[in-house]
Amino acid sequence: MSLKTKILLLLSSVILGVATIVATYSILHDKDQYEARMSDIYQSVRLNYEETLHDIVRFYVSRADANMKTEGVLNAFRSKNHDALYPLIAPRWEVMRQENPMLTIMQFHNADGTSLLRMHQPEVYGDPIASQRSMVAHIHREHKTVYGFEEGRQGLAFRILTPVIEDGVYLGAVEFGIEASYITDKINRYTGYQSFFMIQENNVGVLSGISNFLQIGDMLAINVSSKLLPLIESYKNQHQILENSVINYANQTYAMKAIIVNNYLNQPIGAVIFVQAVADFSNHVFQMIIATALITLVLIFILWMIVSRVYDTVAEKMSFQEAYNQTILDAIPSPVIVTDGHQLIAANKTFLAYFHYTNVAAFKREHQCVCEYFEEGDTEEYLLPMVNDQRWSEYISDHPYVHHKAKITIEGKTTIFEVKLSVLRFHQEKRYVVIFTDISSIQARSMTDPLTGVANRLHFTMVFQHTINMALRDQKTLGVIFFDIDHFKEVNDLYGHLIGDEALKHIAALVKQRLRKSDIIARWGGEEFIILLPDSSLEETLSVAEILRKTIELENFERVGRITCSFGVAALKNDESSEELLTRLDKLLYKAKESGRNRVVY
Template structure:
């Protein structure tokens, strides 16, 4: 056998060996990535669930204290006057039911453990409920808020029990109970995963028997769909601890993620199950192997054909490597290589497409550094060109354990990016490889209200907390406006909820156009909105609020004509907490609503 043939055979064997190793490594790596993705999904879902719990708790604590501040409530509770308490609370109870149809329970408790009033069953009261309900007993004993899943007359519910005191005298507690379906809906809405609730058989009550009929491994479930039933059966099979697992079913793969729930006694209450479709089927594996064989065959033919032409082989190989590298770089999102002083010396295709430049020279005519495009925002969650006395690249390298984000706008469109920086040394000069990854859609899901596309309550709470820190640190004033659309229930009743939704969207857009760029508008809940006005005194805030009120009063709304709104105004005092400020604004809004509406009170 000639030397050339021996070289060709050696190259062929080497290529096939390398291809086999790379293919095996790729498949192993894909399997590892699937496992890591499953773990990440589990952590993300549990974080979403924790957020839903906190959101429910803060919402109903706020509503509980708002109810307590209503005239006559404290006196009726102290006197255990169920009829009077029912009369005073009925309107607010209907409002709460409209806000959340899954609200099952609203109940007042006396300090001795007896029920004063069940709004959902006003005819039943006076029973010693604390002897049957550990959460109620624990709340009376500690006089602190307690929440979690617990059974009762109405069945299993997520309960928030809020204690009340009047002049340092404990007068009882108010309990809210929310159907698990409410949490299921929020989980599905946020994670886009099929979700259901399993109730432990030891926690079954009479009210649960009709809803939870199917049973597996000591748990009861509601009626299962044809899709859910085989998944549950596969999940519980040889899985006594009901831990997270991957299920193969009908050519697909599902990551079944449980959220275990335990009561105050430490024993199981139930669990939420989330089904994440992570299908990577057998057919896809075959396609990877086939593509690998085809690539191997093509490379082998090419190399065998050019062994006799060494020079051409080297040139073609260099060209291939250059093309391969360029393809990888251009497939990434906004990769930029910068010098130590921030000047861009290389940018990939995605960078030019996003910023609408044809070359670096054209970019440099308008900007020296990409940090010129970083937006200034009222929160510390986003990078600025200078942070804590360091340039932005130095700051990222000094805090690599954090996730860094920036906002940039092009032609009126604002996007949110995560930023990663890697440092390299080339020809005695330091350079930085910077990767901008567009996460605008994910960020919007977490921070924007889905209907109105303005900030949601969770995002506003973060901005408010940051504004309070800035106010205290730099002695800067700010104010808030709490707005409520007058007679909004009548809009829904007369024109329908779709028309009501259009009113909310038009109202939100009107607010957004009227406020300053530095102001923040958010949907507070239902038909309530809130606006944060940085560097604004109470007097200026009142003028802005009245201008808004007048603008809204004359604005025509499709289908419904004109509407009005009531506004409560409060300026932040450095000695108070966020809840105190919101409480004061809510009181002024309440006064505006009960003083004839369509007015501003501060």
């Protein structure tokens, strides 16, 4: 075997090895990202589910209170006068049915355990319902609002029972029941997931008379749409028990996520299953392997051609080596550079295209190091040119188990990269091979409130303690604003949740326009927002809060008209924890509400 052949075979083996490593790394990395996306989707659906239940409870508790305050209702309820109570409630029942056609139950319960009035069956009353339904018996014992999923003659429903108390005396309870499909339909509008309920077999009561159950393990599916039924049948054939899974059906991949459904005692009685089409990871792996194999074969072919032509001269060998190295770099889809830690030595085409340069020489005419683009992030994971008195490359090399990230903005677009580094040593010289993997879209989805587009509570929680630590360490001021939309429930009641959502987005946009880039606004929950103002004194924070209050007050909101907000304002104290600061802000906001709303309290 000639030397030329040996060299060619050796280099071909190197390419095969490198291609195998790169492909393996990419597949493993993509798998981690895929699993992270699935986890993010599940958390998003779970949060939407929990928020939906809490919104329903708050809404119908307020509805119960409003009904009891209707003139004559309390007297009729107190006197257990069915015939007087019905005409008083009937108009309000019709209004509530119009605003939510899936409201199937409104019932008044006497304290002695009998039914006073069923709006859905007004002719049936006086029966000892508390002896038949433990949820009713529970509120008669505890005299506290209770809610949860429960079966009944109307089917599976989410029920809310709220007590009626006059001068400390328990008179009875008001019950609302909403079809389970109302919850799944609402979540479908926000997340795109289709869903259905499953009940544990030993918990099935009056629904047991329904014949179209689909059983998976000890769970029975109910009200499965005809569109989903073949898919669920396929899932049943692949799984003996109910579990989160990704399945393939009819040339499409579906993610199936289960969230536990609890009764009024917070005991699991079943689950709600969410289904959504997702990308097929196995097909992605297959395509990546094919692409890598084709690229590898092309590279090997090119290598044989080049080596055959440049073998006779050393100069040609040097040229070949440079072309070979660059080809390997360009075969990697993510931006890749070679650096000595101070200046750029080599880069692949993806890197040059991202920074809008035609070659490395053009880049070096304006920049020595890619680290000149690094920006501060909201955690200590983000790289800067110097980290703890070390060059960024040396810092990564010395901390291989830390998750390193770089924040870079090009032409107004910010990208978050995961940064991984390998070290090449030759005598006293070191070279760093750095791979930048774009993780912006994943991070943005997990950290952004899907309705308003501002940071979500998870993002705020991650940033809050870090911001406090930085302020205390650098002995700088930190202002915080906690505000709430006044009478927002009335907006939802009068105009509906869609108009309410538009108002939330409008207010978030107004506030965001009037903040600095360094400020952070997050949706705390419902109609509550919180703002961090680094390097801001209490006086400066008060000024910002007052500007925001006036801006919102003067804005004309579509359909709604005028909206106001109440603000709690505080500045961080030297000996104050994050929990203490949040508690203080909550009290200040409550004080603003109690003292008349549409004001700033500090």
